[in-house]
Amino acid sequence: SQKIEQNSEALNIQEGKTATLxxxxxxxxxxxxxxxxxxxxxxxxFLLLIRENExxxxxxxxxxTFDTTLKQSLFHITxxxxxxxxxxxxxxxxxxxLIWGAGTKLIIKP
Amino acid sequence: SQxxxxxxxxxxxxxxxxxxxxCTVEGTSNPNLYWYRQAAGRGLQLxxxxxxxxxxxxxxxxxxxxxxxxxxxxxxxSKKLLLSDSGFYLCAGNWETEAFFGQGTRLTxx
Numbered sequence: 001s002q003k004i005e006q007n008s009e010a011l012n013i014q015e016g017k018t019a020t021l022x023x024x025x026x027x028x029x030x031x032x033x034x035x036x037x038x039x040x041x042x043x044x045x046f047l048l049l050i051r052e053n054e055x056x057x058x059x060x061x062x063x064x065t066f067d068t069t070l071k072q073s074l075f076h077i078t079x080x081x082x083x084x085x086x087x088x089x090x091x092x093x094x095x096x097x098l099i100w101g102a103g104t105k106l107i108i109k110p
Numbered sequence: 111s112q113x114x115x116x117x118x119x120x121x122x123x124x125x126x127x128x129x130x131x132x133c134t135v136e137g138t139s140n141p142n143l144y145w146y147r148q149a150a151g152r153g154l155q156l157x158x159x160x161x162x163x164x165x166x167x168x169x170x171x172x173x174x175x176x177x178x179x180x181x182x183x184x185x186x187x188s189k190k191l192l193l194s195d196s197g198f199y200l201c202a203g204n205w206e207t208e209a210f211f212g213q214g215t216r217l218t219x220x
Contacts, residue, residue, distance in 0.1 A: 034208060043114075043200050043211030044154075089153070091209070097144065098209055102153035 002028045006090060006101040013080050013108050021075040021104045023090035028099075030092035033066055033073050038087045038103065047088075048075075080108045112137040116201045116212025123219055126190050129174075131215050133201030135182040141203040143184040145176055148198045148214075160184060191219045 005024045013019040023033070032051045036044035050057040050066045050073065057064045063076040077084050087105045091098040113136040123129060135141055142161050146154040156169045158176035166176050173192050177185045184201060196219045201212040 032207065036209075041198075041214065041216065043116075043202070043214050044209070046208040046210070049207055093207070097142075097156060097159055098204070100154040102151075 002099055004101040007104045010105040010107055015108055015110050017080055019077040019080045019106055021088050023073040023101055025071050032093055034091045035075050036089045044089055082108045082110050084108050112210045114201055114203050114210050114212040120216045123191050125219055129188040129191050131186040133184045133212055135203050138205055141205055144202040145186045146200040193219050195219050
């Protein structure tokens with residue numbers, strides 16, 4: 001069956017450093033992959049989309065890579081700030097819907 | 111821009127009572143619409159999706175039902191709530207790629 005894995009443990013990063021989150025998937029070949037941010041008690045908010053034929057996508061301090069051979073996406077936040085603390089989810093397309101990872105909680109310490 | 115309106119934000123209901131959560135879409139027509147449930151610290155569990163008026167597909171057998179009486183309206187219902195129906199419910203819309211979420215409803219069944 002299709003499976004998406006994200007680090008279940010919280011990731012603690014010192015302010016100013018680069019945070020890197022991982023999304024691995026199996027048994028699937030998605031046309032694109034997305035990353036979302038979710039704050040406590042709120043719905044996820046779209047951040048970035050990367051297509052299967054793209055290696056890397058950037059948006060301000062965010063960078064996403066997509067390796068279809070490794071079946072992995074990496075999500076980077078450079079110059080991290082305490083305001084970046086949240087849970088980050090990856091999602092893959094599957095026909096009519098998105099398949100979601102459980103998310104990784106990121107904590108940026110001042 | 112597309113906006114998902116979902117209410118109420120919080121709801122406390124007794125076991126055996128009915129439920130009706132409403133979701134409306136602003137800014138686009140004929141979206142795919144979804145109801146998700148999210149347990150604390152867990153990923154998004156797809157409950158129902160709809161590709162058009164009157165078209166509902168259920169992903170998980172449960173005590174809930176969904177309806178889409180209008181293109182931009184999606185309703186989650188239950189005739190008799192169970193304790194296990196407690197959770198965080200999210201309505202989402204999908205236009206080609208990225209998903210847009212409502213604010214979520216925290217349902218507590220007591």
